[in-house]
Every structure is written in C-alpha cells, then in structure tokens.
Amino acid sequence: MLTEPEVRLVIPATHRHLNLVGAVVAELLAREEGLAEPQIVSYNVQLALQEICANIVDHAYAGCGGQIEMVMAVLQTPWRLVIDLSDTGRPFNPETEVTPDLDEVHEGGYGLFLARALLDEVSYRIHAGRNHWHLVKQLEGDRNAA
Amino acid sequence: MLTEPEVRLVIPATHRHLNLVGAVVAELLAREEGLAEPQIVSYNVQLALQEICANIVDHAYAGCGGQIEMVMAVLQTPWRLVIDLSDTGRPFNPETEVTPDLDEVHEGGYGLFLARALLDEVSYRIHAGRNHWHLVKQLEGDRNAA
C-alpha cells in the first residue's frame, strides 16, 4: 500500500489491546521533528484510531474476536500520516452512519463523528475480502526547525 | 509460536523506529493488573528490547536496512512476558559476545549484558532462515489485587 518504510501492527481485536494502537502512532509522530502542536496532533490521531478500532471490535467482529491489522507510514509532500486499518469482520454499511445531534447528549454514536472531525480523511472499502479503513492526517509545521 | 492472543509489530530496522518497540511492550504491560513494581519491570523490558533491536540494526543488518519483527504475548502459569524478535540479517556468532569488564568504562559492549541482566531469558537461534531472539520476563505480583 505504501512506498515509504512502513510500520505494521497486528493485535487481537479486543478492547484490552487498543491502547497499543495509540502508543505506536504516538511514538511514530514523536520522531517527526518540527511538528506544529505535536501533543494535540498526537492526541487527536490516537483518539480517532481508538474510535475506529473500538468500532471494529464492537461492530465488525461484534465481540467475537479476530485480529486488527494496522499499517502506517509518514509520507512527504505533502507531509502526512497515512494509516490503513483492516479486519475480517462483517462489512460496514455506510447507511448506518448518522451524524449525532450534538444538542442532545447520547450514550453512543460519537465514534465516527470524532474520527472524521479529527482526521483529514476517513474512508472505507472492502478489498480482498477484508474491511479497510484508510485514514490520513495532514502534518503541519517546519520540518527543518529542529 | 504462542498460543495466547499475540501481538505482532513489524518495523523498518532503523534506530528511528526502535521507540515503537518499547512503547508496545509498555502498553501491553500497562494492562496487567497487580504487577509488582510495574514501572521498573516496564523500563527494564523496554531497555532490554532496545538493546537487542539496536544490535539487529547495527550488527545483523549492519546499517543496510531490512525489517525487525516482534511477536509478543503475556502467558499465564507462570505469569510471564514472552517475546520473539526476528530478522533476516547476518547471523549472530555467540563467540563475539564478551562480558564487559565493569571496572573500566567502555563506549560499547553493554547491550547484551544489559539484556541478560534485565530479563530472565535471552536466547538466540536460527530458524527458517531468520535470526530469532527469544526473550522471557517473569512477572511477579498479585493478579487478583486490582
């Protein structure tokens, strides 16, 4: 999928293991010198990933287990973080996605809303029998600063 | 290799990416409730992994790149963390390993010494054309505490 040196993480699809996903992306971003608002970018990407992965656990695998595979790389021109999350659970039906009415609080339905708000691209497709979530976060800053 | 749900991480064999290895193991351990001295165990495992991986980058691949694959799981009875690190670089010759004379300071040669001192098992073998480092850290504490 990616031409730059990439990082691959495979975890059991359980809530318990989702903290690994955020940790890997945080450390990958930590090596990017000159990133503007590094803490905020890192938090936002971690949260978006957590939401997409929790959905895979809860909806795609519906609690029945399986694995989540994450492939990620930092690409240049434009400077961006690109992530592919894939699983072998049941497909996502885009029609089930509704934007939450933010004037009321709800006990659910914020996951995809947050991911879309915090990232620059969130797209879904089925490829080779796997569900793929393609995520992009543009990176801003002065790469020659440090 | 492991029967428990396992975590797999593949990174480019560069110094830049070695922080990911430590982060994954730290987060995996963070989910283990009741671990005695959690900070110290986590630091020690991270340091040992960093040393073994830096050796893979510097000696096995000798700066020529490639990938490092890490497969890890927490096993029960006895409670322990088991890690397999593998690469396709040149083999390790155990005869090159010397225990450093600690009464003098040196600019190198602490890597394997530290890994062996901080873990319960560090063993090397070649399997299916890959170098494998098998690492074990016994976990102590009261798993029902929390």
Added chain:
Amino acid sequence: MQLELTEHIVRIAVVRPLERVDAFTAPQLRERLDALSGEGTKHFVIDLSATPFMDSAGMAALVSLLKRARQAGGEVVLVWPTDEAARRVLHLTKFDRVFPMFDDVQSAVNHL
C-alpha cells in the same frame, strides 16, 4: 433565644480518573459510578484534570451517570482536563454545554 436548626448534608462524590478512560477501562469506571449511585449519591464531580485520555466509551459512561443523577434530582459536573486536545474534544462534542464545567474541584463542589 429560640431557634430551629436543620442540618442538610449533601453528599458529593468527587471522582478523579488517573488512567486512560477507554473502551477497556470505562466498564470499570461505570461500575464504580453505579455503585455510588446505588448507595444514593446523586451529586458528582468528575475531575478530568489528571485523566490522560478519554474515548467515546468513557464519554458514554459520563452521559449514563448524568441521566441517572438528574433523574434522581442530582447533577454531574466536570472539571476540565489539563490537556488542551482533550478540552477541545469536550468542546467539539458539545459536552461542555451539557455538563457544567469548572476549572477546579473547589469551584465544582461550590456549584453543587
């Protein structure tokens, strides 16, 4: 002098999560909050100032508590996270309009 003295004791639970609140840990938080509600507590301060991370499962636990507390005539107020990114998420989801928000526990307690 004759006077009548009545004492009101309002129990306010101040809960301060010190770890990630996510899909894995939120059930534990929920359990603790449910236990407090079950014992009759209906006023809550959830102090997020030391919480390193909270996902939508954590947020759902807060909403669930809010509903239960308000039904019992109580209230749930939040202390802002220290982390700017986490603050922005509460703003983005308009949680800061639904929950009374405070900068520290003392102000939060005073409100209840």
Added chain:
Amino acid sequence: MQLELTEHIVRIAVVRPLERVDAFTAPQLRERLDALSGEGTKHFVIDLSATPFMDSAGMAALVSLLKRARQAGGEVVLVWPTDEAARRVLHLTKFDRVFPMFDDVQSAVNHL
C-alpha cells in the same frame, strides 16, 4: 591594605536531556557535547533527572565525553535520574563508580 586578587572563571556546562537518549538521539547529544568540548569546555554536569530513558548508545556518548574531558584536565559528573529503574541501570553497569554522582545540579556544580 595590600592584597592580590586573582579571579578564576571555570566554565561548567550543565546539560539536561529532556527526551529519550537512545541509539537515534544519542548522535544529536554527542554533537552538542562535542561542540561544547570544541569551544574549550571541560567541566560538565549531565543532569539525568528529567531524562525518561537512556540506552547503551546514550551511555556510550557519556563515556566518550568523559574521556575527552579528563584528557583535557576536566571532569564529567552526573545527576541521578529520578526514575528508580534508570538509577538501577547506572548501578548495574557501575557507571555510578566511574562518574561522580549527585542528587541535584547544585551539589554537582559545587563539586567541580
């Protein structure tokens, strides 16, 4: 009263790594230390109290500095890491016997 006044100015560089010192970042640390040595500094306090992690590549950078500084008639002293695990590693490798160790920068500076 007749007296003779001589002033000694000893330049002591206090270096405080705030990030991981590992195989990736140690070359950057080395470069900074080499630059200081190159400008004639020979007394160094390396304050590890806020350094979250140091591997053997970081330790090698300290040894390299020590050799250079001592050759020039100077010294390198360390301030203990706060982290207990990191302290134990300095003890395990006997670095705490080779480098004079201090609990804070002030005591370290006083020693030089």
